[in-house]
Amino acid sequence: MSARHSLGCFGKGLALALTKPYLAVSLWLLQLFLSAVLILPISNSLHDLLDRSVAGSRMVANPDYGWWETLQREHPDLLGNFADLAAGLLTTEGVKFSQLSELRGIGAAAVSLAFLAVILHAFALGGVFGTLREPNASLVTFGREGMRRFPAFLIFTLATLAAAGFAYRWIFLETGQALRERMTRLDTEGKALAVTALRVAALVLALAAIKLLADSVRAIWVARPDLPPVSRFFAGVAAALSRPARLFGVLVYYAIVTAALYVVWLWLDPSAGGEARFALVPLILTQQVFVFVRLLVKVGYYAGVSEALTRAPRPEYSYLPSSVPESAPAAEPRARDEGAVEGPAGGI
Amino acid sequence: MPVGALAQLSPLTPPIASYEISCRLDTARKAIEGTELLTWTNRTAYPASTLQFHLYLNAFRNTLSTFWKESRGEGRRGTPLAESWGAVEILRMTLQDNTDLLPSLAYIAPDDGNAEDRTVAEVRLPRAVAPGETIAVAIDFRSRLPRVSVRTGYNGDFFLAAQWFPKVGVLEDSGWNCHQFHFTSEFFSDFGDYDVAIDLPARYRGRVGATGRQVEERVAPSGDRIIYRFRQASVHDFAWTADPTYLVVKDRFHEAGLHDVDITLLLQPEHSGQAERHLKAARAALSGYGRVLGAYPYDTLTIVDPPWGARQAGGMEYPTFITVGTSVSAPSSVHSPEGVTVHEFGHQFFYGLLASNEFEEPYLDEGFNTYMTSRVLAAVYGPNHPTLSVFGLKVPLGIDLHYPVDANRRFFAVATRDIHATKSWKFRDRATYGAASYSHTALALATLERLLTTNVMDRALRLYADRWRFRHPRLQDFIAAIHDVTGRDWNWFFDRTFFSSGSVDYAVDEATSVPSKAPRGLFEKEGTLAEGPPPELAKRRGYDSIVTVARRGETALPVEILLRFEGGRTHRAVWDGEARWTRLTATGGPKLLEAIVDPEEKILLDADRFNNGLRVEKDPRAATRWTSRTVFWVQNLLDFLTVAW
Numbered sequence: 001m002s003a004r005h006s007l008g009c010f011g012k013g014l015a016l017a018l019t020k021p022y023l024a025v026s027l028w029l030l031q032l033f034l035s036a037v038l039i040l041p042i043s044n045s046l047h048d049l050l051d052r053s054v055a056g057s058r059m060v061a062n063p064d065y066g067w068w069e070t071l072q073r074e075h076p077d078l079l080g081n082f083a084d085l086a087a088g089l090l091t092t093e094g095v096k097f098s099q100l101s102e103l104r105g106i107g108a109a110a111v112s113l114a115f116l117a118v119i120l121h122a123f124a125l126g127g128v129f130g131t132l133r134e135p136n137a138s139l140v141t142f143g144r145e146g147m148r149r150f151p152a153f154l155i156f157t158l159a160t161l162a163a164a165g166f167a168y169r170w171i172f173l174e175t176g177q178a179l180r181e182r183m184t185r186l187d188t189e190g191k192a193l194a195v196t197a198l199r200v201a202a203l204v205l206a207l208a209a210i211k212l213l214a215d216s217v218r219a220i221w222v223a224r225p226d227l228p229p230v231s232r233f234f235a236g237v238a239a240a241l242s243r244p245a246r247l248f249g250v251l252v253y254y255a256i257v258t259a260a261l262y263v264v265w266l267w268l269d270p271s272a273g274g275e276a277r278f279a280l281v282p283l284i285l286t287q288q289v290f291v292f293v294r295l296l297v298k299v300g301y302y303a304g305v306s307e308a309l310t311r312a313p314r315p316e317y318s319y320l321p322s323s324v325p326e327s328a329p330a331a332e333p334r335a336r337d338e339g340a341v342e343g344p345a346g347g348i
Numbered sequence: 349m350p351v352g353a354l355a356q357l358s359p360l361t362p363p364i365a366s367y368e369i370s371c372r373l374d375t376a377r378k379a380i381e382g383t384e385l386l387t388w389t390n391r392t393a394y395p396a397s398t399l400q401f402h403l404y405l406n407a408f409r410n411t412l413s414t415f416w417k418e419s420r421g422e423g424r425r426g427t428p429l430a431e432s433w434g435a436v437e438i439l440r441m442t443l444q445d446n447t448d449l450l451p452s453l454a455y456i457a458p459d460d461g462n463a464e465d466r467t468v469a470e471v472r473l474p475r476a477v478a479p480g481e482t483i484a485v486a487i488d489f490r491s492r493l494p495r496v497s498v499r500t501g502y503n504g505d506f507f508l509a510a511q512w513f514p515k516v517g518v519l520e521d522s523g524w525n526c527h528q529f530h531f532t533s534e535f536f537s538d539f540g541d542y543d544v545a546i547d548l549p550a551r552y553r554g555r556v557g558a559t560g561r562q563v564e565e566r567v568a569p570s571g572d573r574i575i576y577r578f579r580q581a582s583v584h585d586f587a588w589t590a591d592p593t594y595l596v597v598k599d600r601f602h603e604a605g606l607h608d609v610d611i612t613l614l615l616q617p618e619h620s621g622q623a624e625r626h627l628k629a630a631r632a633a634l635s636g637y638g639r640v641l642g643a644y645p646y647d648t649l650t651i652v653d654p655p656w657g658a659r660q661a662g663g664m665e666y667p668t669f670i671t672v673g674t675s676v677s678a679p680s681s682v683h684s685p686e687g688v689t690v691h692e693f694g695h696q697f698f699y700g701l702l703a704s705n706e707f708e709e710p711y712l713d714e715g716f717n718t719y720m721t722s723r724v725l726a727a728v729y730g731p732n733h734p735t736l737s738v739f740g741l742k743v744p745l746g747i748d749l750h751y752p753v754d755a756n757r758r759f760f761a762v763a764t765r766d767i768h769a770t771k772s773w774k775f776r777d778r779a780t781y782g783a784a785s786y787s788h789t790a791l792a793l794a795t796l797e798r799l800l801t802t803n804v805m806d807r808a809l810r811l812y813a814d815r816w817r818f819r820h821p822r823l824q825d826f827i828a829a830i831h832d833v834t835g836r837d838w839n840w841f842f843d844r845t846f847f848s849s850g851s852v853d854y855a856v857d858e859a860t861s862v863p864s865k866a867p868r869g870l871f872e873k874e875g876t877l878a879e880g881p882p883p884e885l886a887k888r889r890g891y892d893s894i895v896t897v898a899r900r901g902e903t904a905l906p907v908e909i910l911l912r913f914e915g916g917r918t919h920r921a922v923w924d925g926e927a928r929w930t931r932l933t934a935t936g937g938p939k940l941l942e943a944i945v946d947p948e949e950k951i952l953l954d955a956d957r958f959n960n961g962l963r964v965e966k967d968p969r970a971a972t973r974w975t976s977r978t979v980f981w982v983q984n985l986l987d988f989l990t991v992a993w
Contacts, residue, residue: 031990035982042978046971052859054942054961056970065734065747066754067958073761074956090738110982114989121990184427185495187504187593188618189656189676189740196739271977280972287980294987 006249006308013250013304016132017296022139023128024296030124031291034117041106045078061272082107092196094173097165122157123150125302129222132303145222152221152229160214167206175199212247212305216240219306239309246308254301261294359541360582360645361818364389365516366540367586372547373509378502380491384513387484387540388477392521395476399449399485400456400526401438401469402537404511407529408434408494408501412464414457415498418531418773423497423660434494434501438469438514444484447474459528459773467529468517487514496658503658505551506591510666511535515585518705518820527707532781533772534699534706534713537584539818544586545577551592557614557650558588559669580646582818583667584703589614589652597623601634607643609634615653619674622685626651626672629689636690636724640806641697641813649696651689663688665695677741683725683732684742691721701817709823710772710781711846715789716826719797722753722790753794753952756787760851760955763788769823769846791952792845795905798950799841800834808833841905845953850902854925854945855959858896861940864889893940893964898929901955910947913938940964 050056081102088095123146130145131137186192217236270278270286371382390396407415423429441449452472457465491512494501500510517526560580597613652671654661662673670692674685694717704712733744762783775781797805812829830838866886870877904925911919915938923930944961
């Protein structure tokens, strides 16, 4: 693998995503509708707490830490331990799954919504991968492909989620627990930070491997309808194992571009400054444009993964018939769950 | 010895319990063998037929000690206690005439009757010590240090020897005050003069710190050992440390009107970039505390930065010697290590000079000191910022704390679980002990300062500090100082804040303002009743406003209520806060804009300051903007979760 190759795949993926912006729109709408479930409880709670509060006028522009602290203490029913869980994900101890039981109100709804989002994402991924492979696709293709792949992709997604959960537990939580006593005996904090960095790096690598394996299986699942399901699955695994560096490179470029987008967002911080900077409607529009751009990059990543798995045929083994007789049988028998594909299946 | 050092070696107060100690550190066995000569004077009005001693290293003797049972195996920050055992054994105890006291030694447990606890011992004297009489007791002891899990011990080559020698208790007119070592308590001792010689391996040369001034450094004849001698008069404890990796930084504090102090900072090499932060904080504390409470009277201050593996030794105070703690990633906008440095230095006053009983009135040192720490930090460093821990690295959130003392507010929910004026080991748990003794007391004193004004509060603090320097004050002595400064009785305030577990919460429950309506009904007109008001009443005038302020907490404190009207008019009222609610009405006036209870935010004990103000008209801007922000980040969070799988 070369960096240029990964970059090329990611670049081609981004270009493909730009030609099919409705994919990003679809993902954006899915996320917006999911988030909308929380709009009313959040909005009602905030209006109830702030609209007539003298403190509210101080908070149009800037956050008030005292208010946030008081809110969590005086209204534990609103969020439960949501803030602790979110912050806990970044601690050396991590978050145990048993802590989910302390979620309340909006906090509990947000986590439930996240599970729903994961499931809907299985549908969306089927749509995205299917649509990316069809030259003349449309939003209808997205829906059709999403539904057609949904059972298989849901299994992949749940299996991946479970694998990620296991990785978090066994690579991060359990090592943290096992090393806890030894960590306290180290003579410098630098060494302790290095141990933590190794744990985090191992976790990130494991999660990246799980994700790339899953995405590879998904891509092959869509690209090789000629194979039976078990073969498609193993072909996906084999494809990931045969091009790990290239796939990893695409993921790294995706992470870099996404991180850069967040850095730009946090630097510009259009939410801050109250009405002096952005009025409410332009602010909401800016926020949604940001989400859309991020999703465009996300679609670009999936297209990049497909691109990375595409094997260019070597010329000496290529045979291109001058014409295909109309009566010629289909070269690629379809599996039972595959319908007619309007475009070429691709060269994977 | 420098001439300037003579002052610290002379007693600042008549000694009660003085010690000459000669000890030897065995680094392989993590043990200290020593001989001490205790010179003790009975300053009570009654003869003493016994002596009681603290043997606090025995708290780490086994899991049957009171300390271990109370801790349930967890250390100060919730980390498991290391199963590394410590103990102190008395090998010999004789009077000047060689009377052996050891046969009469018995372990007692005055606090909980735990027969397995060996942190307090009593010996019977052959003859009672008369009031004013002084005796000398020679003691040989062997201390085995635990690996640091609470305050004292070792980690690798690092040693921090605290509570390491047999120390006599405090004899009061009512008898011995000599408590066991508890999980949630610190210490209580009498003042005296210390002269301590420490024999260590030569590799510790120049890397030793202790209470008082170093008066001697001598290489042992064998060449592989070095002996340090430290002396300090008029203190009530002695601690020392040694670590061959210490980075030693020296500084001198000088400020007109205050005592000059030589500061020694023993820093871990990985924190070398933070030396000036520690020293600046120490200078700020010497100045800030000294200006309010009178000059720090000692010549030296030693600041110890324990290594990573011995962090549990950090954040402690001993006379002229404090342990702090920092992180390699200490953001400059966050008051750390400044906060802990200022706080631990502050204990030189609230514990050191004002030697209150930390067992029985823990708020007198921790709470008063937390309050003063907040004041010094606010004056020198401005607003603090909360941090987020990102895999061990501290990242500031970039949000100001309204008042530095506000950092204590997060403990409100815990603080009300117990009466605040509780003996330290009788709190429900460590969290409650901390919340009540540190945080709630600090907020109560900050509230008191705002009720009294800072000037009056400072005068009261100074009077209290001057009266009780080198003595053992109690809370009533501080209340008396306030009384003497203000000429008023403030017992009610302490009854409601220190001797109560009630919460404070005032809220504006209702604020309305509607156009005045002409009266309706039957009115007398020319001697008869007729429908409709007379012309002078029929004319509409202004607005009718109603404000209801409620006391939602159990504790009542006097509060101000501010009403703001259109046109810039305001109205202030004082409410004693005793009833559950009060109502203010205004008829025919300008339109009311908002009502605020406690507008100057004097009552920092108010658990929810955000219900203190109510606007008549809604202003949805903040809620709408924060909804959009929240939904935006929920979208991002969902994307993060889904992008992964």
